Amino acid sequence: MSTNELKGWKEIPIGGVIVEAGNSARYETGGWRTFRPLMDGQLCKNCLFCWIYCPDSAIEVEDGKVKGINLRYCKGCGICARECPAKAIQMIEEAKVSAGE
Amino acid sequence: MGKPVAMTGNIAVANAMRQINPDVCAAYPITPSTEVMQQFASFVADGKVDTELVTAESEHSAMSACIGAAAAGGRVMTATSANGLALMWEMLYIASGNRLPIVMTVVNRALSAPINIHGDHSDGMGARDSGWIQIYSENAQEAYDNLIQAVVIGQHRDVRLPVMVGMDGFIISHSIENLELLSDQEVKDFIGEYLPLYPLLNIKQPVTYGPLDLQDYYSEHKRQQAEAMKLAKPVILKVAQDFAALSGRKYGFxxxxxxxxxxxxxxxxxxxxxxxxxxxxxxxxxxxxxxxxxxxxxxxxxxxxxxxxxxxxxxxxxxxxxxxxxxxxxxxxxxxxxxxxxxxxxxxxxxxxxxxxxxxxxxxxxxxxxxxxxxxxxxxxxxxxxxxxxxxx
The missing domain is CATH 3.40.50.920 (Rossmann fold)
Known part of the structure; x- marks a missing residue:
């Protein structure tokens, strides 16, 4: 969020209360990430454990199948990798992945 | 005009609470304020009020429960003294920061150590920067009158701040004085219906209380609190004016x-x-x-x-x-x-x-x-x- 989008004290609800539901989509937590999940589509059984466990709803699912991981929101917590019964997700240090991009 | 009654400051305040009939009271006993909640608990047990009384395991928990109940949308009150207020410290700032108009009687008492249970203003004065409105009372009549006014001041839409009403421990809290009570109906009409601002119980408009508020917005929320204190001044005077019209007793700053x-x-x-x-x-x-x-x-x-x-x-x-x-x-x-x-x-x-x-x-x-x-x-x-x-x- 850039500085010029920030609102003044007269324009925001009092008490730090968030008065609209579902606005966490606007808070992109991907920048927190140190480790990036890499998914091996060959190993994935589409059990959707990762989708259930992901605290940031970053696992994208379409027609009952894992489509990918939304890196705008993925904090790199690694819960998906730990819970995946097929060991289809690996956590790679972000700096190493970024260097290769 | 009510007929004179003889009461201690604590019992007068408990009666004000009975007439206010708050939705929730959460409290933990501490001398010399214990009697306020003790008497009020009798009113609850006797069905004189509709209040949900929460007996917490500490003052920190009592104020926490007050905050939760106020965020849910209730009219909330409590009472404490001295080290009890000190134990609430963290939560005092959260009550005011969340802009929840909780009303609390503080029966002013010295802080330990050395341990002392008697009246001085060390407790209230220590909380002077906590974002609560502070009103001090000279006698039982004022403690009663101030508490009723505090409800109206705190809930005003320009204010939305918690209010603490002080009276001197033992000197006022335990001395029997003559005072006049308003009728139950007069108090009910004076405080009006409580309209919470963002009640958690309104499932049609889900809200979040207490989210992280970092460098980008914390300052703005503190600025709002400063403004609310400023706007509280005319409200305090207007409420005093209305109260004088009702009771004949005049108050100001x-x-x-x-x-x-x-x-x-x-x-x-x-x-x-x-x-x-x-x-x-x-x-x-x-x-x-x-x-x-x-x-x-x-x-x-x-x-x-x-x-x-x-x-x-x-x-x-x-x-x-x-x-x-x-x-x-x-x-x-x-x-x-x-x-x-x-x-x-x-x-x-x-x-x-x-x-x-x-x-x-x-x-x-x-x-x-x-x-x-x-x-x-x-x-x-x-x-x-x-x-x-x-x-x-």
């Missing part, structure tokens, strides 16, 4: 006594005003032009109004029933003296720390203060800026 033609004055808050008035009357009989100003509202601090009320004086003694160790003086003194700095000329201002741990403030003590003021008036010099008035050397 402070009360003055024989001040208009005075050259010297004593500023105090709480129960010691009564003693001061008595001594001032005797001094007046001897032609000493001394008056009294009793501060009722400490937060928001009525700076401009005090300037207008005190500017004509030559000398002023500010009485603090609390010390602020290592500071320029007691908390009331520091702020009153600061308020008068802009005036030219301004009165000479001296400070007396008195009555700590419930130590009596006697007639002779106030006579000594008046003698000191006369000396300052005559010589123009201040010998002692800060005097410990009721302490043995």
């Amino acid at each position: 402070f009360e003055t006594y024989r001040l208009d033609d005075a050259e010297m004055a004593i500023l105090t808050l709480g129960s010691s005003a009564g003693t001061a008035r008595f001594v001032i009357d005797r001094a007046r009989e001897q032609g000493v032009k001394v008056g009294l100003i009793k501060l009722r509202v400490f937060r928001p601090f009525p700076m401009k109004e005090l300037q207008a009320a005190l500017g004509h004086l030559k000398a002023l003694a500010v009485m603090d029933r609390c010390d602020s160790f290592g500071a320029a003086g007691g908390p009331v003194f520091s702020e009153v003296r600061s308020a008068l700095y802009d005036l030219s000329p301004h009165p000479a201002v001296v400070n007396y720390i008195y009555g700590l741990g419930g130590r009596d403030l006697g007639i002779a003590h106030i006579e000594q203060v008046i003698r000191d003021l006369q000396e300052i008036r005559q010589t123009g010099c201040i010998r002692e800026l800060l005097t410990y008035l009721t302490v043995r050397e």
